[in-house]
Amino acid sequence: xxxxxxxxxxxxxxxxxxxxxxxxxxxxxxxxxxxxxxxxxxxxxxxxxxxxxxxxxxxxxxxxxxxxxxxxxxxxxxxxxxxxxxxxxxxxxxxxxxxxxxxxxxxxxxxxxxxxxxxxxxxxxxxxxxxxxxxxxxxxxxxxxxxxxxxxxxxxxxxxxxxxxxxxx
Numbered sequence: 169x170x171x172x173x174x175x176x177x178x179x180x181x182x183x184x185x186x187x188x189x190x191x192x193x194x195x196x197x198x199x200x201x202x203x204x205x206x207x208x209x210x211x212x213x214x215x216x217x218x219x220x221x222x223x224x225x226x227x228x229x230x231x232x233x234x235x236x237x238x239x240x241x242x243x244x245x246x247x248x249x250x251x252x253x254x255x256x257x258x259x260x261x262x263x264x265x266x267x268x269x270x271x272x273x274x275x276x277x278x279x280x281x282x283x284x285x286x287x288x289x290x291x292x293x294x295x296x297x298x299x300x301x302x303x304x305x306x307x308x309x310x311x312x313x314x315x316x317x318x319x320x321x322x323x324x325x326x327x328x329x330x331x332x333x334x335x336x337x
Contacts, residue, residue: 195278195281199277199278199281201274201277201278202237204229204233204234204237205237205240205241205274206274206275206278207223207227207229208223208234208237208238208241209241209263209270209271209274209275210275210278211223211226211227212247212261212262212263212267212271213263213268213271213272213275214275218260218261218262219252219258219259219260219261220234220235220238220259220261221258223261238261241267244270245264245266245267246263246264246266246267246270246271247261247262247263247264247267248261248262248263248264249261250262
């Protein structure tokens with residue numbers, strides 16, 4: 169028998185989630201770091217993401233924001249942008265040698281801070297947190313997809329209804 173989810177639990181989770189988001193914003197401010205630049209550099213250094221589309225999907229960032237960050241990093245000589253040989257519509261983003269140094273310094277500020285937190289939490293609790301947030305992400309995407317599908321069906325029904333009744337909304 170599943171235990172009922174309470175409004176208090178939802179409130180507690182949301183409060184903690186948004187508190188952590190706010191704390192990260194404070195950290196960004198203290199370190200003088202732009203969170204969007206961090207995410208793009210992190211994607212290029214730590215993961216195997218090298219297109220704006222991949223970064224946008226992985227970090228849930230608008231493509232235009234990523235494009236602006238890439239243009240800024242490109243002007244500073246930290247990234248190179250090349251057309252993908254397999255898909256001419258995609259641009260591959262790679263760090264330059266100076267970009268690798270810049271990115272490593274940039275990311276180290278975060279990882280040094282986070283390492284202290286994770287050491288205090290401990291490896292087992294951190295692993296549980298990773299698993300729980302992984303599950304949360306999967307279910308969140310699933311439910312969001314259901315909501316998006318319902319909204320699309322509702323719009324289609326409304327359009328059909330308007331066409332049948334001979335007028336617009």
